[in-house]
Amino acid sequence: METLEAQLKKLGLDNPNKFYGDRIDHTPFYKSLDKAQMNAVRSTFRETLLWTQRVCQLTGWCHKPSLVASHIKPLRHCKDEEEATTSLNGLLLNKHIDGLFDKGYISFDEGRRLMISVEIGQKKVLGQNWGEQLKIGIGEFILAAWQAGDDRCKIPAISIVPKVTWNTPFRAGININSSINQIRKMDLPKWQVDKAFFEFNKLRELHKQSVLDAQLRASFLDYHRRHIFRSPEIQHADNDRVAAQC
Numbered sequence: 001m002e003t004l005e006a007q008l009k010k011l012g013l014d015n016p017n018k019f020y021g022d023r024i025d026h027t028p029f030y031k032s033l034d035k036a037q038m039n040a041v042r043s044t045f046r047e048t049l050l051w052t053q054r055v056c057q058l059t060g061w062c063h064k065p066s067l068v069a070s071h072i073k074p075l076r077h078c079k080d081e082e083e084a085t086t087s088l089n090g091l092l093l094n095k096h097i098d099g100l101f102d103k104g105y106i107s108f109d110e111g112r113r114l115m116i117s118v119e120i121g122q123k124k125v126l127g128q129n130w131g132e133q134l135k136i137g138i139g140e141f142i143l144a145a146w147q148a149g150d151d152r153c154k155i156p157a158i159s160i161v162p163k164v165t166w167n168t169p170f171r172a173g174i175n176i177n178s179s180i181n182q183i184r185k186m187d188l189p190k191w192q193v194d195k196a197f198f199e200f201n202k203l204r205e206l207h208k209q210s211v212l213d214a215q216l217r218a219s220f221l222d223y224h225r226r227h228i229f230r231s232p233e234i235q236h237a238d239n240d241r242v243a244a245q246c
Helices: 004-011 028-032 035-052 081-085 095-102 130-138 140-148 180-184 190-227 240-245
Strands: 067-071 090-094 106-108 114-116 170-173 176-178
Touching (some): 035 081, 035 090, 095 106, 095 130, 170 190, 176 190
Antiparallel strands (some): 067 090
């Protein structure tokens, strides 16, 4: 049986522009923030992304003054401070790439690969020679990868901590790299056995949390594709349209 959240997503009602019915896509949380609080949220979010991501997630550019902490689910759509400040709802992007992402001209698909909206060409948002501008702004290597439909135009994945089982060897303490089942058979002091179980349980919790983090990042990207991205995207079969512009 589908959850209420899943049903709302299917209907597109997780977008505050539709959910609150006032045609103003601001959540109550966003509207409750005064200027000082807004600046504090943005500052916290930027510091978090600079610490966790460090470089532009698409190009690898690392010049801090030109990097923007970009919300995947826009700040104006966030339901609370946790959504507004978590790094899982953010991408550190070059300023010009952030502009395209924020306005929905680019996004990232379920495999984290670059998507480009047809409106970039139709509306001439980058001028008449928009293909050349994409090549300069996104980078020739990344645009070539996108044109080829390969994986080199991806943003990084959320790292998943490997799952450990009773038979998985792991670093369980000083000079011990064994599974729990092996440790049980060893003649070890109780404190070492307790330490091994502590490390084992910690790894299990880290694995669970990393899976949840990856799922949450995927849900934010899904939101961006459904509510912010200007569909349809330029299909890879049509990428010669961009190549002809470059």
